[in-house]
Amino acid sequence: MDLYLASTSPRRRELLAQVGVTFERITSEVDETPLPDEGPRNYVLRLARAKAGAGRVAMYKQGLPMRPVLAADTTVVLGGRILGKPEDAEDAARMLRALSGSTHLVLTALGLAVGNEVETVLSESRVQFAALTDSQIADYVASGEPMDKAGAYGIQGRGGLFVTRLEGSFTGVVGLPLHETAALLARHGLGWLA
Template sequence: MTDLYLASASPRRRELLAQTGVTFEIVGAPVDETPLAVEAPADYVLRLARAKAQAGWQAARAQDKPALPVLGSDTTVALGTLILGKPVDAADAAAMLRQLSGSTHQVLTGVALCNGDETDAVISISDVTFAALTDAQIDAYVQSGEPMDKAGSYGIQGRGGLFVSHLAGSFTGVMGLPLHETAALLARSGLGLLA
């Protein structure tokens, strides 16, 4: 029996959500991910997580699926107040990695659970420090293709993890679905291993 729907196409989120002990189905829920003018990174990821969960709820209802909760999530990388989303091309990916090189940035992941008229949300914020990167390292990483679908142009669970000299926070949050926060959110609705 299915416990909920996941409004995400991310294979990383699917793998992580499975660890919470819920059974789920994927539901399509595209939303506009453009940041609003002067939107703080935390407000941005929480807004998108809620929007994805609510869009998933509407999509499931439009398809006459059973009325189950919908989980939505969004991750972004922030350098101060600058939001670094997914790169548009290789040059953009390289530019982002140069900005992150030798500095500490934040990775913010919002998670929301929509159950009709109610949407509950949590956020995970991690501080990630990159070693100083050479142009050759950046170019080789960009050529691998790994950064192209990831906020901030890197994946900590892949080759991008080689750049991380220090992490304070949630490894799974940086991957795209913070397990502790997600499990607590699900438990409030009686779902998952912590319920």
């Protein structure tokens, strides 16, 4: 095994497996509440760093073999405002109405804890949504797909039907930018690019 993945996301596990790394999941819980006056880029980088650090602490506490800990955090930003995971169906519908017919930013930060250091990397993508009808929003929310996703949609699922244009990393929008992840891991002798 090469490293620990501090994430419960099945999408991140699937993507990480594609970059030639063997890993084991480790618990890493942090408070995801934005700090006062914290910008979206600082927010997502702080969370990735904190999750990697929390994973490292869990590794020590559980007496696990010492390995790098990889963490990631993804957030959707519309008009400078952070759109996290929806609290309920009404919140998901509100987010989707806001994203309808507009372009938003998706930020995914990576944090890799090696020893006592945490290196971070940021992936930025711009996503344009089609104008959505109330019926489309209601049907999508009823599918349940938006409920555990930043911005209330998954580009890799039905939510991809709403995307008319993408500038950046598809896998970054999914939650683990493969190019940036492979390059970060390669700097530490891990993965296919090492």
